[in-house]
Amino acid sequence: MQHSVSIRDLSLNFGNVRVLENLNLDIAQGEFIVLLGPSGCGKSTLLNCIAGLLDVTDGQIFIGGKNVTWEEPKDRGIGMVFQSYALYPQMTVERNLSFGLRVAGMKKDEIEKRVARAAEILQIGPLLQRKPVELSGGQRQRVAIGRALVRDVDVFLFDEPLSNLDAKLRSDLRVEIKRLHQRLKNTMIYVTHDQIEALTLADRIAIMKNGVIQQLADPHTIYNRPVNLYVAGFIGSPSMNFIQGELKGGAQPTFVADDGTVITTGNYQFDEAPAASVKAVLGVRPEHIVIGEAAHAMPFSTDVEIEIVEPMGSDTLAWTKIAGHPVTFRCSSDTEIRVGQNLKAGFDTARGSIFNAETTNRV
Amino acid sequence: MTTEALSPSASRVVEGPRGAKPKRLTISRIGVYAFLVLAALFFLMPLWVMVVTSLKGMPEIQMRNLFAWPSELTFEPWIKAWDTACTGRDCNGLKPGFWNSIKITAVGTFFSIVIAAMNGYALSFWRYKGANILFGLLLFGAFVPYQVVIYPLILGFRQVGLFGTFPAIIIVHVIFGMPILTLLFRNFFVSLPPELFKAARVDGAGFWQIFFQIMLPMSVPITIVAVILQVTGIWNDFLFGTVFAGRENMPMTVQLNNIVQTTTGVREYNVHMAATILTAAVPLAVYFISGKWFVRGIAAGAVKG
Amino acid sequence: MILTAIGVFVVCIIYSFLLSFTSSRLFPSFDFIGFDQYERLWSTQRWLVSVNNLWIFGLLSIGSNMVVGYLLAVFMDQRIRQEDLFRSIFLYPFAMSLVITGLVWRWILDPNYGLQATVRGWGFADFSFAPLVDSNTAIYGLVVAGIWNGVGVSMAIMLAGLRGVDSEIWKAAKIDGIPTWKTYLQIVLPMMRGAILTAFILQCVGVVRVFDLVVAMTQGGPGIATQMPAIFVIQHITDRANVGLGMAAATMMLLPVVLLLGLQQFIQWRANQKRMNS
Numbered sequence: 016m017q018h019s020v021s022i023r024d025l026s027l028n029f030g031n032v033r034v035l036e037n038l039n040l041d042i043a044q045g046e047f048i049v050l051l052g053p054s055g056c057g058k059s060t061l062l063n064c065i066a067g068l069l070d071v072t073d074g075q076i077f078i079g080g081k082n083v084t085w086e087e088p089k090d091r092g093i094g095m096v097f098q099s100y101a102l103y104p105q106m107t108v109e110r111n112l113s114f115g116l117r118v119a120g121m122k123k124d125e126i127e128k129r130v131a132r133a134a135e136i137l138q139i140g141p142l143l144q145r146k147p148v149e150l151s152g153g154q155r156q157r158v159a160i161g162r163a164l165v166r167d168v169d170v171f172l173f174d175e176p177l178s179n180l181d182a183k184l185r186s187d188l189r190v191e192i193k194r195l196h197q198r199l200k201n202t203m204i205y206v207t208h209d210q211i212e213a214l215t216l217a218d219r220i221a222i223m224k225n226g227v228i229q230q231l232a233d234p235h236t237i238y239n240r241p242v243n244l245y246v247a248g249f250i251g252s253p254s255m256n257f258i259q260g261e262l263k264g265g266a267q268p269t270f271v272a273d274d275g276t277v278i279t280t281g282n283y284q285f286d287e288a289p290a291a292s293v294k295a296v297l298g299v300r301p302e303h304i305v306i307g308e309a310a311h312a313m314p315f316s317t318d319v320e321i322e323i324v325e326p327m328g329s330d331t332l333a334w335t336k337i338a339g340h341p342v343t344f345r346c347s348s349d350t351e352i353r354v355g356q357n358l359k360a361g362f363d364t365a366r367g368s369i370f371n372a373e374t375t376n377r378v
Numbered sequence: 379m380t381t382e383a384l385s386p387s388a389s390r391v392v393e394g395p396r397g398a399k400p401k402r403l404t405i406s407r408i409g410v411y412a413f414l415v416l417a418a419l420f421f422l423m424p425l426w427v428m429v430v431t432s433l434k435g436m437p438e439i440q441m442r443n444l445f446a447w448p449s450e451l452t453f454e455p456w457i458k459a460w461d462t463a464c465t466g467r468d469c470n471g472l473k474p475g476f477w478n479s480i481k482i483t484a485v486g487t488f489f490s491i492v493i494a495a496m497n498g499y500a501l502s503f504w505r506y507k508g509a510n511i512l513f514g515l516l517l518f519g520a521f522v523p524y525q526v527v528i529y530p531l532i533l534g535f536r537q538v539g540l541f542g543t544f545p546a547i548i549i550v551h552v553i554f555g556m557p558i559l560t561l562l563f564r565n566f567f568v569s570l571p572p573e574l575f576k577a578a579r580v581d582g583a584g585f586w587q588i589f590f591q592i593m594l595p596m597s598v599p600i601t602i603v604a605v606i607l608q609v610t611g612i613w614n615d616f617l618f619g620t621v622f623a624g625r626e627n628m629p630m631t632v633q634l635n636n637i638v639q640t641t642t643g644v645r646e647y648n649v650h651m652a653a654t655i656l657t658a659a660v661p662l663a664v665y666f667i668s669g670k671w672f673v674r675g676i677a678a679g680a681v682k683g
Numbered sequence: 684m685i686l687t688a689i690g691v692f693v694v695c696i697i698y699s700f701l702l703s704f705t706s707s708r709l710f711p712s713f714d715f716i717g718f719d720q721y722e723r724l725w726s727t728q729r730w731l732v733s734v735n736n737l738w739i740f741g742l743l744s745i746g747s748n749m750v751v752g753y754l755l756a757v758f759m760d761q762r763i764r765q766e767d768l769f770r771s772i773f774l775y776p777f778a779m780s781l782v783i784t785g786l787v788w789r790w791i792l793d794p795n796y797g798l799q800a801t802v803r804g805w806g807f808a809d810f811s812f813a814p815l816v817d818s819n820t821a822i823y824g825l826v827v828a829g830i831w832n833g834v835g836v837s838m839a840i841m842l843a844g845l846r847g848v849d850s851e852i853w854k855a856a857k858i859d860g861i862p863t864w865k866t867y868l869q870i871v872l873p874m875m876r877g878a879i880l881t882a883f884i885l886q887c888v889g890v891v892r893v894f895d896l897v898v899a900m901t902q903g904g905p906g907i908a909t910q911m912p913a914i915f916v917i918q919h920i921t922d923r924a925n926v927g928l929g930m931a932a933a934t935m936m937l938l939p940v941v942l943l944l945g946l947q948q949f950i951q952w953r954a955n956q957k958r959m960n961s
Contacts, residue, residue, distance in 0.1 A: 071397060085395040103870050410763065523936045529930065531691075673839050
């Protein structure tokens, strides 16, 4: 199958600073890709390169099978939505939507048709004669999406489109964008630093750090089988618990925490079972730790003392120590739990992740 | 693991454009520089003319070659402009005017800024109803045509016997600098976090103690802007100097104009241009030394002059 | 302190205003004669010429100042090399007083030894550019000098305005395929209302006050061809000893400033209202 967007060996330097390094990425037709990472990781820069707003230092960009590395943004067959909406403030919504088409010299009735369609899809029909200042943040972002829509392109680029909205609107518009994608089936590339947005929207997530893609996979894999410590720590809130120790190699490897606690690896699926012993880090998600009766059924269980309890409403977070390392776990808000309580806690290592402490990669 | 392993490496064939778009020197790029260079020439031309003219002797000036570098360099015009050029009856050159301007500018700048800083500080706490009207008045004061205010001021100074004296010209500069400078300082102090003042209050500092020990050290940047504004403003003033300063305290600009306008017989353009450069030297020095601050000064309140 | 300063302004303005209704000659008198001075003012040839000149000078110099200022700012915005150097060059004339500006340009425009003579010397015997000696064109000479002095300021203000425009607007325009010049004209320019208004008001006030430049360059001549209200007032309270008439003229000068400030306040007020409504 032909890729909708392909990036080949892309590098970008600002002066002596390497912002993107030898980056490759293939995006399938109709796929929703999220570029996720902290600020300064190069995700927006990559998006700007795809859009043609930044000149690349090396490498190629293909959109729809065509090499667009040297093309102008308008000729790349893309539409883009920005964080600050970037609506033209003195034009009405209708003119905002149609301005690019008018400049391109499109026929009037075709423009009207497209604007009407965009307005229908985004339900902004009643707003067409208003100016951007008279719109709320959510409405403005709809118009901004509409401006990409009327261009009738195959690829949509989103640059942190929801970051300027408050939490409530953000989740509303998130659903809206998902619905839009299901209806239009366009390729969408979406930049964000919000992992909830990434996990809920993406077909595949590319987690970036220092201009390099760390892992590219579907949300489930990213969450459950992170390729390295960085991805493991970045995804998930509250974040994954880490226990330092050593992985004893052999036919049936065991993990020995640095205080001597032995944790069996059980059914853990090793990418590559270590032959010799290596320094390692065991990662367990807070929701994979169980307490009380259930803990006895787990391959690994131990006695712990509760140190802090944080009721979150829907569930409760508790802080304790396992094998000398601070650990949080999540339990139902119905669970009776209090500070100072001693109880049994356990988990199945097979649901966790083990990383080589030196290379930080998953083993 | 990097993405390379994920992407089909078979398709890594180099085809078509790759890397940065080749930079071409486009016509529009040339046009941009051509426009800017032409504009720059227009702006530099008078300065060039001033300098070369001031270094020529009169015979060469009459050869009608405005832009040419002098074939015979002479500093005679400069010496004459500084020392012996005549303004009416006196023939002492610009020298006395220069020192007058220095005095007026130094004293005027000092007083207007000190007073304006204190005013601005006091006003920054005034956020009641009348505040807006007061600021409206200040703005108005900054924009008012001087001609409307001059005559009553002349009468006032005559009444108290100060007309045509050094204090008169200082007072005039302080008064006319007041509105814009006060606004400048007031806006600066308002922009400081109010917690700063509260914290100092909690630490037991008094109103003026806070001003001198906390606010003043923080207002160095705005003070530089104000100094630039006042020094160039007062030095370049012509109208007030003509009207209020009197013969004894005539500032340089007025003297320059007198030298140029009272010439009898052949106009000594070389002397005039030397005198002009001498008069422009101080604000130009301020401009080139202060650099970006100057731009800020303008942005803050080019309303003067 | 500040109240004293404001008090001085207010008292002086009121005093001037009152004097404009008296028959004061060399010294102030309080012999009120109603609107006689204003009637005389508006039938005085010298004043009518002054007002007319102010219009011509104002429209031309403000107009070209804004246009050239914006053009320069746009060109400066093209990520050029040596931006600071160009900025310094465009702005340095403003550091010099209008007296100096006037004197330099008077010399350059001197018909016998200046630009005209030089260009003729190069072989263009018919070249003619000596606006100051002709009463029909002298005002244009003033305009040229005024632009030279002040256009850098407009440029600096508008460049700051340009740089203040959200960079994502530029990106959006590029994606929409809008040509650069069209973006500057139709999208960015309307977004710079604040900077443009600031530059405009500065120019207006400068024009109403223009005094030094005229004194240095033409002294109001040839004849009364370049008379301006500011000079008219000063002449009548000094040499011409007709304080009443001078004050009437001064009061008239106050009018446009009041209107301008009122306009500016109104625009600000309306913007606030709009913001509160949305």
